[in-house]
Amino acid sequence: MKIETAYEFVRFSIRDDFQFGSFDDLDWELLYSFGIKHTILGVLFSGVEKLPKSKLPPKQLLMKWFMQVELIKKRNEKLNEAVVDISKQFSLQGMPCCILKGQGNAIMYPCPALRMPGDIDLWSLASRKRLFEYVRKDFPDTEMLYHHLEYPIFKDIMVEVHFFPMFLNNPIYNRRFQKWLDVVCPEQMENWVQIPQGSFCHPTDSFNVIYQLAHIRHHFFDEGIGLRQLMDYYFLIRNQELADKKNELQELLRRFGLLGFAKAVMYVMHEVFNLEKQYWLVPVDKIVGEMLLEEILMTGNFGHMDSRFGDLKKVSRFHRLSMLLKKNIRFMWYFPDEVFFSFLFRLGQPVWRVWANYKYTR
Secondary structure, three states: OOHHHHHHHHHHHHOOOOOOOOHHHOOHHHHHHHHHHOOOHHHHHHHHHHOOHHHOOOHHHHHHHHHHHHHHHHHHHHHHHHHHHHHHHHHHOOOOEEEEOHHHHHOOOOOHHHOOOOOEEEEEOOOHHHHHHHHHHHOOOOOOOOOEEEOOOOOOOOEEEEOOOOOOOOHHHHHHHHHHHHHHHHHHOOOEEEEOOEEEEOOOHHHHHHHHHHHHHHHHHHOOOOHHHHHHHHHHHOOHHHHOOHHHHHHHHHHOOOHHHHHHHHHHHHHHHOOOHHHOOOOOOHHHHHHHHHHHHHHOHHHOOOOOOOOHHHOOHHHHHHHHHHHHHHHOOOOHHHHHHHHHHHHHHHHHHHHHHHHHHO
């Protein structure tokens, strides 16, 4: 099966106005594996449901696929209940918060229950010290990380409490970015969204255009990204209101050093999802975009399918740093400042963690 056929089925699954070409080129086993690799199996099932009975996958595969989709739906129900509960919990403690990505992104999908859910990322207005003390009260072994700490309040759902949602490795761009976050933060804590289980705050679309692109780029250099993250971004920017703010958003992307990466992402939006030109945030960069798409297809969701460098979670910190440098040095031609500053940032992180955890536990 050609990769273009997989792209075509993705479009067929997410858009009612797209007609699939020939089903004869489909390899259902490969398409199923493609969905697993990029955590879009549930979304692809929307395409399966549109098919006439004569074109359905083999019965055994169809049943396996159906069972996986049911698990995704149940997981979404559990995550929805959790984000409503934890939002209420933090609000009652006088710590306004919003839920980043995740269940807020799912709302944009034609069928939210089919988006593969992940963890809960919560961003609060409260100070770093207060959030750290609040979490450590029940979980004293929690370690402070640079921009978040883990809050294992649920048995089988990871929660990360963020002091700020994202950082940029380049110190000049990061300073501008953090100042912008301080300005727009209150608005994000007041943007309520409704789901069947209740309500919670989720950032505005204008905020997410910048934040989620920065998040995609961060994981591209750190681990790898799959098509689910790009699909989230597709549903976000296929939005006329954002298209009308294109000049304003382009200026923010330029100020934060994200413009080049945005051009590569627009290529993926066009090539995979066939995003209409009117919704492109910036012009397409075909050369960098082809490189980005090649890496996405190779690494899968958060790099879990990338076998080139082994399992970086099972090696020493120094070995992991050297492997990440080896991995990212290939991108020096495209993003020299990001490769350089990401390496410097990682060198300083162990020292910062020791200092921060000593300071806030005294």
